[in-house]
Amino acid sequence: MPPNSPAIPSESPVALEARALVKRFGAVTAVDGISLEVRTGRVTAILGPSGSGKSTLLRCLNFLEVPDAGEVLFLGAPVRARDGALDALRSRVGMVFQQFNLFPHLLVWENVALAPRVARRLPAARARSLARDLLSRVGLADKADAHPSELSGGQQQRAAIARALAMEPAALLFDEPTSALDPELTGEVLSVMTALASEGMTMAVVTHEVSFARAVSHEVVFMDAGRVVERGTPSQVIDSPRNERTARFFAR
Amino acid sequence: MIGPDGRLTSGNTGRLSRAPWWLLALALGGTVFAWRAMTSQVYADILARILSGLGVTLAVTAVAFPLAIALGLATSLGLVSPHPVRRNVATLYVQVARGVPVLVQIFIVAFVLVPLGVDALRWLGGGALSGLRASDVPMAARVVAALVCAYGAFEAETIRGGLTSLPRGQAEAARALGLSHRQALLHVLLPQTFRRILPTLGNDLISLLKDSSLVSVLGVRDITQEARLYASSTFRYTESLTLLALLYLALTLLLALGVKALEQRYRRHAS
Numbered sequence: 001m002p003p004n005s006p007a008i009p010s011e012s013p014v015a016l017e018a019r020a021l022v023k024r025f026g027a028v029t030a031v032d033g034i035s036l037e038v039r040t041g042r043v044t045a046i047l048g049p050s051g052s053g054k055s056t057l058l059r060c061l062n063f064l065e066v067p068d069a070g071e072v073l074f075l076g077a078p079v080r081a082r083d084g085a086l087d088a089l090r091s092r093v094g095m096v097f098q099q100f101n102l103f104p105h106l107l108v109w110e111n112v113a114l115a116p117r118v119a120r121r122l123p124a125a126r127a128r129s130l131a132r133d134l135l136s137r138v139g140l141a142d143k144a145d146a147h148p149s150e151l152s153g154g155q156q157q158r159a160a161i162a163r164a165l166a167m168e169p170a171a172l173l174f175d176e177p178t179s180a181l182d183p184e185l186t187g188e189v190l191s192v193m194t195a196l197a198s199e200g201m202t203m204a205v206v207t208h209e210v211s212f213a214r215a216v217s218h219e220v221v222f223m224d225a226g227r228v229v230e231r232g233t234p235s236q237v238i239d240s241p242r243n244e245r246t247a248r249f250f251a252r
Numbered sequence: 253m254i255g256p257d258g259r260l261t262s263g264n265t266g267r268l269s270r271a272p273w274w275l276l277a278l279a280l281g282g283t284v285f286a287w288r289a290m291t292s293q294v295y296a297d298i299l300a301r302i303l304s305g306l307g308v309t310l311a312v313t314a315v316a317f318p319l320a321i322a323l324g325l326a327t328s329l330g331l332v333s334p335h336p337v338r339r340n341v342a343t344l345y346v347q348v349a350r351g352v353p354v355l356v357q358i359f360i361v362a363f364v365l366v367p368l369g370v371d372a373l374r375w376l377g378g379g380a381l382s383g384l385r386a387s388d389v390p391m392a393a394r395v396v397a398a399l400v401c402a403y404g405a406f407e408a409e410t411i412r413g414g415l416t417s418l419p420r421g422q423a424e425a426a427r428a429l430g431l432s433h434r435q436a437l438l439h440v441l442l443p444q445t446f447r448r449i450l451p452t453l454g455n456d457l458i459s460l461l462k463d464s465s466l467v468s469v470l471g472v473r474d475i476t477q478e479a480r481l482y483a484s485s486t487f488r489y490t491e492s493l494t495l496l497a498l499l500y501l502a503l504t505l506l507l508a509l510g511v512k513a514l515e516q517r518y519r520r521h522a523s
Contacts, residue, residue: 064424091430101425105443115429118439160425167430 014076015040015171015202016061016093021070023056030056032226033070038171041200045213045234048223049249054206055098057223058175061204062093075170091119094164098176100156102148102163109135109144112163120167127166134162138192154185158192171202178209210250214238222246278505285498298482298492302499305478309503312392312464312474316399317457323400324407329437331412342408349405354398354463361398362391362470391470403460410452414445447518454511458504465500475499 016038023031030053038044038061046054059065061072066081073079074089102111112131116122122130135144138158140151148156157177164172174193178186190212197203197216207213213220213234220237222230222245230243241247254260289295330342349357367386374381418441426436446453468477475496483492 062428064428087430087432090428095425095428097421097425099419099421101419101421103422103425103440103444105447114439115431118435119430119432163429 012039012041014038015074016204017073017076018057018061019071019073021057021060021072022068023053023060023065024068029226031060031067034223034226034228036061036204036221036228038202038204039218040170040202042218043197043203043205043216044219044221045217046204046206046221046223047208047210047213047237047249048229052223053226054223055175058173058204058206061173062090062095064095091115091167092170094167094169094172096157096160096164096172096174096177098179100148100153100160100180102156102160104148106148107144108140108146108148108151108159111148111159112166115163116166130166131162134165135159137165138162139188152185153181154188157181157185157189161189161192161196165196171204172196174203174205174207176206176208178207210238222249224249275505278501282498282502285494289495294488294491295495298479298488298495301482302475302478302492302495305473305475306499308392308467308472308474309461309464309476312396312399312467312472313457313461316396316403316464317460319396319400320403320456320460321407321453323404324409324411325442327404327408328411328415331408332415346405346408349401350409352402354402355466355469357402358395358398358466358469361401362394366394366397392467392472395464395467395470395472399460399463399466402463403456406456407453410449410456411445414449414452415441417448418444450511450515450518454508454515457511458507461503461507462500 014037018034018036021031021034021036022029032053034053034057036044036057046057048054056065060067063072063079063081063086071078072089074093079086079089102108103114106114109128109131112134113124113127116130117124117127132141132144135141138161140155140158140162143151143155143159148159151159157180161172161177177193178189181189186209190209193203193205193212194216205213205217215234217234219231220234221228222237222241222243224245230237230241230246237246238250241250289299327342327345330338331346333339333342352360366389370384370386370389374384377384422440422444423436426440427433431439464474465476467474468480471477473481479492479496483489486492
């Protein structure tokens, strides 16, 4: 257990659950019958080599990819692709993308305020002050009135995290949040994520940052070829893996 | 030319080489012509006559363009719809309207569809509409309807192209935030699409302004019709047609400069 994270009882309730998920792209089975539990207040890190299906698994959790088989449950209730429950899931599960995907035609604070104003129907003034609060939380108070194109990659990703937080999500999904950043900018994004984790945010993180996973996550899931090869605490999976494939990956 | 630095227009960036000489040349020619026109009674007469049709030309364009964009927007959403009926209806309309000459469409709308529509209305409306005649529908309105039909198909293709050129991550981010399909379109995708297709829309607007001259075939008195009427009664073809062409040129140049200014404004953050 990481020393700086709050003590979470191991039986904390399941926020987001995948049951026997399958996703195929043509002849390729990207996700091959995976079950996964993301527990409330905990950080689940999903690691594995490129092409192992990590991102597809994460995207299936909020139906950016519609699974071919299996079930996704949000707070115990099953979610289907065309369903009122899907909008409920999406407005309560934030997503952070590898390419940030900020809206280039809006100012930074407008990016953050858009969903609260449109989807949650907050009054414009409240959405605006919420956006400014969240931006100062990720250290971007002075960039609120900038355009996204004027920000560095690390700043853009922190703005994207603020945007995801604006819907007051019950869980956050991170899809390789630092893979498009150079090493100097990776740190500022990881420290924002570490702060979120220590505040008890429920997070599922697909990442290549092994040291981040070791320091912050409560559970590590190691994937290869669409399957979960090994799972457990970070020290079990990363430092003393039992599976040969896992050992080879972390031996680098 | 693509320069050694990979820029589309590179090399001379000096003030002299960037100056819009073409505009200067046109302005010079225009001034000479305007001076001649002002000092000659014939030109003054022709100009006054042609300008009496300016309102019609501008009105036809100003009414038809927004309607064509609205029709194009609705059609483009049909073109990208997963719903097979919507997609096929939209595709059928685009292919037909794009494949028939604008002039032929004007004839068909004016002399086939409008009379048919009036008959249908009379039949549906029973006694209340029995006095309705096809001749009650002004020719200008028929032409506007035809231009909207023709240009709606172009705008549909333009908007569809703009929509599909956006990175997929934009729609994903919008939907992942809990925005509905409609909200994602309205607040995220369409604003970016319109910034991207602005140059094409400008072209289409200029094109529509020129095609508004087709109203003259139905006898609507726009600037083209006034010039033709004047020329045929006085045999002053050279003067009338030159003035007419210059007037169109002035109008389209104004539009082009306006569109360029809008482009400059949006260029930096268009994504």
